[in-house]
Amino acid sequence: MEKDLTSSGEVSGANWTASAAVETEASPFRWVALFIVWAAFLLSYVDRVAWSTVAAPVGASLGIKVSLLGAFVTAFYAGYVIANIIGGMLTDYLGGRATMTLALLPLGVFTFGFGQTTSLTMGIVIQLAMGFAAGADYSAGMKVIPAWFTRDRGRAMGIYTTATSLAVVLANAIVPSLSAKYGWSSAFHMLGAVTFAWGIVSLLFLKNRPGGERAPAKNSAKEMLGLLRNRNLIFLSLAGCGGLWATVGFGAWGNALMTRQYGISPVVAGSIIASFGIGAVIAKPTLGWISDLPGMSRRLMSILCLLAFAVMLVIFGMCSTTTQFYIVAPVLGAFSYGYLPVLMAQISDASGKRLAGASAGWTNAIWQMGSAVSPLAVGNVYGGTHSVVLALLTLAVGPVIAVVAMLFVSKNISRV
Incomplete structure (x- = not known):
């Protein structure tokens, strides 16, 4: 009898899971949820790249070498790395909405202060404070998206990650012009205010999961630490x-290399970026x-895209005219960001929905170590050689x- 009850419970759980999956795929709110986390990621990324668009002229006025x-x-990325580790775990405990709000509100304040x-x-x-504040927004988005998207998660990740590249477009199109017209300080004041406002929007309207889906069990420290031994996540x-x-x-350096090496104006360089x-x-x-x-092999797609990225960087370094x-x-941009949604989908697949926040947090922390070091490394190479090709x-x-x-x-990572 006990065996029959257990079997019945398993069937019931399986039926509920299937029902929840159907509801998730059919819910129109999933696009609202995606838009909220996408816009949050967009604003966060505009805040972090805004400096790069005006670094050369403003840096000179501040006396920076x-x-x-x-x-x-x-x-920024030093703070961002630390916050990703903490934010990933917080996301699994607090949920995507609370973590997103806790990221955006202080980010808006610090961006205004910059x-x-x-x-x-x-x-x-x-x-550093901006990076620490912004670090959890990525994990929050990576927690919310798998809860709302299953079969078309790769597409959702692709849309989500357009935020970073569109942020590059907006930052380069808007920040240099605002700085030229109103001063660079005012540009950052505006960014900070908009970011803070979207934190309020996230708090009021974002939902962690479909209404018919049960809240996942809380992750134990043992389970989160177990992710550190997952071979696929490591690589x-x-x-x-x-x-x-x-x-x-x-x-960080695309604008400055063109303006300093070839005398291209910041506005034109911003247009190119x-x-x-x-x-x-x-x-x-x-x-x-x-x-x-x-x-379709996500692994093979990642490899081909990354190879093309390396080749296009070399080609860009050989250019000299506007x-x-x-x-x-544009071709460089396609490959320099195109690999990201494919990698992100593989991370979500490798960890599963319940550990999506923690896995996104610690893997992104390692990702951002490259982000933290490369701007200074390139600066030293270019500062010492004045060679765009070597940079x-x-x-x-x-x-x-x-x-x-x-x-x-x-x-053969299973898609979940």
Whole structure:
């Protein structure tokens, strides 16, 4: 009799799970949830790349050496790495909505405060605080999306990650112009206010999961630590670290390399990087959708995209005219961000929904180590050699290492 009851319970649980999955796929609110976390990620990324769009002219006015222009970006990602580890675990305990709000509200305050920066030291401290505040927004999004999307998760991840590339477009299109018209301080004041406001929107309207779905059991410390022994997550973390070494390093230095080396104006350089972002905006949902197709290997897609990324960095380094930059930039943008949704979908698959926040947090913490170091590394290379080619080759090392790491990822990660 006891065996029959257990079997009945298992069948009932299976039926409930299937029912919840159908409701999730049919719920129109899942697109609202995706939009809220997407917009939060967008604003967070605009805040972090805004400095790069005005680094050369504003850095000179603040008396910052060219080799240290990437110090603010490095400071941001240092705080971001720490916050990702903590934020990932908090997301699994508090839920995506609470964690998203706790990320955006202080980020808005600190971004507003960065507009008051008068020295290198002050700017580094505030950027460190900005990174620490922003670190949990990614994990919150990565927790919410698997709860609302199952069969088309790759597409959802692709749409979600368009936030970062669109942020590059918006930051380069808006921040230099606002700075030229109203002053760079006012530009950061505006960004801070909008970010804070969206934190309120997240608190009021975001839902962690469909109404008919049970809240997942709380993760134990043992389960979270067990993720550190997951081979696929380890190598996906190394691959993401290598990829973001180049992605963030280029984002931090792309404008400055063109303005300082070739005398291109900040507004034109911003337009070129905006076209770079447009290429990424198109590539991300496209590659994410392709990765959802039956029989498609996300691992192979990641490898090919990362290889193309390294090649395009070298080609960009050989350009010297505005026309050449405009031609190459969108293609570079497509590959420099296109691998991200495919890697993110593999991380979600490798960990499962219940541990999605923790796995996203600690893997992204390792990813961002490349982000934290590369701006200073490129700054030292360029500051010492004044060679754009060597600076871009320094970045290209990252995707090559990422390809090697992907070779150790399993070819058969189950999609959940």
